[in-house]
Amino acid sequence: MTGRESNRIKDAEKKRVLDSTARQRRARKALEALEQDNFHDDPHADLVMSKKLPKFQDSLKTGKEKKGKRKGAEYFRAKYRKNFQQLLEEDKDKQPNYESAAAPAPQKPLRHFCAVCGNFSLYSCTACGTRYCRVRCLNTHQDTRCLKWTA
């Protein structure tokens, strides 16, 4: 079916625009990334320890050395395996607590920065809402980031 249609309108329909929830999700992900310890996988993950290798230790442990039974790291890991969310939940009854100590939200208007070069930004990308400051930065953004990383 080839009709006489405007290419501009056809292109505009194809263009995906992120709604506000998707944008918020992206922003939250970006913030969570700031908490991450590592962005790559454990370099020793594929290592298989050979049992044949003798283990050299500075001191040879004798059975008598240990007086009482010590519990070891494994015990503590098992007993206190609580994640952050669980701890927050437990903490709720106490006042003041973790949440009440958080600094309040700012009253000042937000400043916006160009995601590409870092300058103050006046415009935002129509598709994903990322800020930019000039056409050159918008082009870079569209070539590299815009909708290219999965939300």
Next chain:
Amino acid sequence: MANAVVVLDNGAHTAKVGLANQDEPQVVPNCIMKAKSERRRAFVGNQIDECRDTSALYYILAFQRGYLLNWDTQKTVWDYIFSKDGIGCTLENRNIVITEPQMNFQSVQEAMLEMLFEEYRVAGVYKTTAADLAAFNYVADSEERTTMQSLNCIIIDVGYSFTHIVPFVLGRRVLEGIRRIDMGGKALTNHLKELISYRHLNVMDESHVVNQIKEDVCFVAEDFKQAMQVHYSEEKRREITVDYVLPDFTTVKRGYVRIPGKPREDEEQQQMVPLCNERFTVPELLFNPSDIGVQQVGIPEAVADCLKACPWEAHRELLLNILIVGGSAQFPGFLPRLKQDLRALVPDDLEVSLICPEDPVRYAWYGGKEVATSPNFDEFVYTHDDYDEYGFQGINQR
């Protein structure tokens, strides 16, 4: 009881540890690290100094969001610290001064006491926070002009996971006044990492190297708007821009700022990153976390907000005694900027005076040393007998 007290300021990034009769503490990375180049072993604490190639270092941290959650990691690091490679003595039958984060969770406190008493068999524990120790040191430094009982001050602890504003009125923490900003050294490093990775070359795996870049080149702009002129004025831009030579771990062991006109050997072949606005927009996040979407006020406003929760009679003295500790306080320009911003936010008849000690990282440890050597230290200690009698709850009821 001739055994010297162990003082351990257990931070999320580095632990500051030493015996109270020593002059200064060791600063030990509080984590286990794995290197790509060395596949036989992992590096615990200071062992990382033995590692020649610290590219793509993989971190296993005991702390998550500023709280001690990974106990097996922490135990490995403590085992290392209290061995002959660390401070050279065990904890057995010694008293320990140990720090915990503000608003520490009940279950974390329980785990810590259980581990110290039952695993390391300490004789007694004095559990406190880094801010308390810093306040104690502040009193000791004042040469008897103030006492702990009459101390009114605000401690700003700019840490690795977050920043805390802790007011002390008459020597006691005002719990309602404590403010936390979820912005610290770790977020700054990660943010810088993202900026460099997008704008220049991918360094997402290089936390260790980027942390060094941050420490080497970042500063706090006294006037942020003026500093942003780098985007409009060529002259300004040239003034701020530096080329950072990245380490390749064969000839260059540690990255450094290139000095124009004075090239070092083979410098042309090394990878370089130009840094311009990144130098000041990154530490700026401590003052405006909302710049990257963290819905919290920055340090100056948080101090003003914390004042509201304190009795008004104390405001004058609180503002006169603001002490800044923690690793991220070391950015050049931090102090003048904070003073300038704070000045604008508080009543004009109150004077504002800030102090940042020469060594904000170890400052709290020195406070711990003062506590441990003070004559009435024994009153603070929660002994093994107390623990056997009252369990972990007893420590907070005294």
